[in-house]
Amino acid sequence: MTVLALVLSGCGADLGGPCSATEPCSEGVCDLTNPGGGECVDADGDEDGDGIPNKRDFCQHEMGGEYDEDLDGLGDICDACPIAPPPAQADSDGDEVDSPCDPDPSTKGDRIVVFDGFNSGALPMGWKSTMAWTFQGGEAVVTPGSPTAVETLSAPLPLVSSHIAVLARWRVDRVDTAATENAVRITAIDQRPAGTTTIACGSSRVAGTDRLVVDTGISSAQDTVDGLFDPASLYRGALKIDGAQAQCALIADRDAGAAQAMTSGENMTQAGLAAKGATIRFGYLLAVQRP
Ligand SMILES: [Ca+2]
Ligand SMILES: [Ca+2]
Ligand SMILES: [Ca+2]
Ligand SMILES: [Ca+2]
Structure with missing residues (x-):
């Protein structure tokens, strides 16, 4: 003693x-x-x-x-990257957004504009969602109401910009085998009185085949990736929009993939998440913008 x-x-x-x-x-x-x-x-x-x-x-x-999502001792609102501990290499462009949150580590001006680790147990202030979402155990859990329902959640974006990155992490709880498609999507939305454009990046399973899909409304692209609905796997995804190009990347425990498609170059007004035909538990939503 x-x-x-x-x-x-x-x-x-x-x-x-x-x-x-x-x-x-x-x-x-x-x-x-x-x-x-x-x-x-x-x-x-x-x-x-x-x-x-x-x-x-x-x-x-x-x-x-x-709240401290990544448990590095720096609170979510004062952390240069709230999803990972400080990197060994200093922030190379000096914009106070650290890797891996910085979508463009060589161009200054990126800003974390949305982050929530779903630790408050409620829908974050100012966000919108369909009825299928609950907030528990530090996660946003979505249980679609029917095999065809697309359940959405979205956060407003403060900057008028077509440079945006939206990142999320999730687990798959249950796949609805009665659904013709199972899907998990990271979205960027331009909602205006004249109409809504949604750019989506995520996992899709149709007839037993899993694909990463990026869809901008005017163009789409895909990449075959193994095991995108495995309950034992952790998934991380990123949708990055730069002017007229959208890139989608997914990382699963045993595979990864990427694809890109053209966009009409709009300024996005919301960042969000969506699920169809599967019960999904999201760990966080992060959006980074550059003017
Ligand atoms: Ca932290
Ligand atoms: Ca205090
Ligand atoms: Ca404080
Ligand atoms: Ca940076």
Whole structure:
């Protein structure tokens, strides 16, 4: 016991002392976003006075910060890439969006405009969805109401731009064998009084064949990828639109694929998710825009 006590007291700093993601505090919690470098602060205090005590506040210098999707100690709203820990290589274009969130790491100006890890247990403020969605266990769960229903969820985009990346991660809970198509889609939508354009990127299973499909409304492309509806696999997908070109990439546990198609170059107003003929659990939705 004495040895253990000595070891414990010998590692980590006291309140006011330095700390980092790999060097925790011996007293209090580490404020990783302190401008002068990580600093040990009182666990029950409230550095930024936002009502969230330091021990549950992962953004100690701005309002909010109670959720940390990737568990790297940086809250979702103050993390340069809320879906992955800080990369070994510094942000090369200096726009404060880190890889793998930065769709164009050599061009400055990207901004994370939408992120939700579905940890609040409710539809995020300002978003819209059909009735088939529930929010539980840090996931947005969609259970389509019928084999033909396309269930959607969408978030508004703040910038008028045709440079956008939409990323999501999901698992497949159940495939409805009565549906003629099973589908998971990442979407970008241009909704105007004159009509709606949807650009979609995702998984499709028709007659037992799995494909990655990108569909822009004026053009579509596909790539055959194995095992896109495997309940044991984790899926990550990215839809990237650059001017008049849309690229779709999917990564599964045992395969990956990509395809691209032409778009009419519109500015997208919403980013979203959709599912058809399958119960899907989404882990997050991320959108990055560049003016
Ligand atoms: Ca606080
Ligand atoms: Ca805070
Ligand atoms: Ca984080
Ligand atoms: Ca960057």
